[in-house]
Amino acid sequence: DFLTEVLPSSIDDELEIEKTPINLASYETELSPEKEMKLIGEVRMVLAHNCYKCHSGAKIEGELRLDEKEFVFAGGENGQILIPGNPSESEIIRRINLGKNHDDVMPSKGKLLSKDEKELIALWIAKGAPWPDGAAQQSVYRVAELAPRNPTLPAYKAGLENPIDLWVDEYFQENKLEWKGVVDDKTYLRRIYLDITGMIPSPQDLDEFRQDTRTDKRSIWLQELLSQSDDYATHWLTFWNDALRNDYTGTGYITGGRYNISDWLYTSLRDNKAYDQFVKELLNPTEKSKGFIEG
Template sequence: MNTRELTLAGGDSGIAGFVPGKAAASELIRRITSTDLDERMPADGDPLPAAAIAVLSRWIDAGAPWDEGFAFESTSWEPPLALRPVELPPVMDGRTNPVDRVIDDYHRKQGLAQPARCDDRSFIRRVHLDLVGLLPEPDHVEAFVNDRAPAKRQRLVATLLGEDFDQRLRYAEHWLSFWNDLLRNDYTGTGFITGGRRQITGWLHRSLVENKPFDQFVRELIAPTDESRGFIDGIVWRGTVNASQTVPIQFAQNVGQTFLGINLKCASCHDSFVDRWTLQETYDLAAIAAENPLELHRCEKATGRMATPGWLFADLGQIDPTAPRDQRLTQLATLMTRPENGWLSRNLVNRLWARLLGRGIVHPVAALRTRPWCAELL
């Protein structure tokens, strides 16, 4: 319903969204007033209030006037494949940090007041909780408050993220839960067979303590060592499972969601209805990790079509489908961590931003094609 023409033409059903001049005969009004939960719009949340329905009805009865050329902005966003340079806005009020400069400019353009700077006691408490998950010692708080050095906040962050082993250990113990959740390493429910999943806790903890670079971290998860292979091995469930829950499909889903901010669960059963990803693309990605040839299943029915090991972004390079499995995984790890793959960098930044600030630059974090509130930050 982005344009009048598309709304009148209808979608796959061919049913027009509304009939100009006839609200009572319009599909839009039928949907928003329906008592059938499978049909009612909006699909989630409360139904529209009567006043809003009345406004829409009067608009349609009036002929649904629509300014020529007007189109609603799509909520989808196609990030450029590679990262792009950002022209930094001018410095405001002495804040020279590049992120501050972008956010200050965003506030200015949106007509928003600059938030007040938090006091030193709040800052030291927040930074400790964010980075090591523990409150600072009272004497450390007093020393920080009484410190008159202009760069004391930067120095505090550097200390908490520094080379001191005890500090690195505290950081690793706190952030282990974040990565456990993201990598599905914390799953403890029932249903998987004995030995049907492998934890990577030891590798993960050591990687955080060592401050392993993100590109190396990702490569070791996709083309794993024996210690880190639990991520791509997924969960082997008991009994017969849906085609969309097999280990190779789990691999595609987990790699897409964890490293690219792409949700392939819909496209594991059929072409996605809400995104551009297709069933073929999901199965081709899954085939990289498959031990045997992989047949596409659409809505649990075999199609007779076979997947060809392949990567989602052919412009960066492609997988050799004839290579052995280990080599295919190594090729994928290399493609994933190429500097030209901006999806990985944006996804990691967005997830860390959401962790530290409560909401991502793109929300939800597993839908990176949703329009960000500030694209320059990504």
């Protein structure tokens, strides 16, 4: 809930993830080892999407954690939350069935559990709350479709060699917008300097640019600016610091021990690291890039 925790609950409730229907009937008969594993997988998925934001290793309210077996059966500050084989006497069943405005309702934030989700947890407890070894290796988050997308390029149009310009042109046509005229030399030079180095050009730079008679001088000057790798890296480090939440090394008491990635980030920008490699090193980190996911 990194982005949604500050939203009013009425807005937060609308941010609904599409859920896979739960086939409760498949668990009514005696459970085989395979069905036990599937059942706990579905139970843990419900807990992950509805309860982990308040009851997991990242945040523990009421001394209750629901992300690992030993913690679930240990309960919280008010004692055990479930009695295997007896859902009617299990505290978790009472709480997930309370009204939205009740002080004890779970989850206390966001949407309440659906009818199927409540019945699933009750059925799991009624079956003895099985939690087979190996369940921890299962994924508990719903996976979005990540198939590569290859969008259809709009029809070629003279003067628009860049594919992005073709999509912009299509947008302009749909919204009855006109292309702006080509900007003058002073405006162009100022824009590329600010974009690439964060600095404005000097008067001498502007005079030299105006006197440059080459027909492709704009492209040439742009490439020369991009070749100033240290200036580029220094400027863009600021934006990536914000995007990746880079910060100084913490004490560890509050943050769990965080690490800055400034040296890795600066070097990556300076050396023009490919984006796919950039992402790989953040998610499967080296010692210098581990600060993005650790702490």
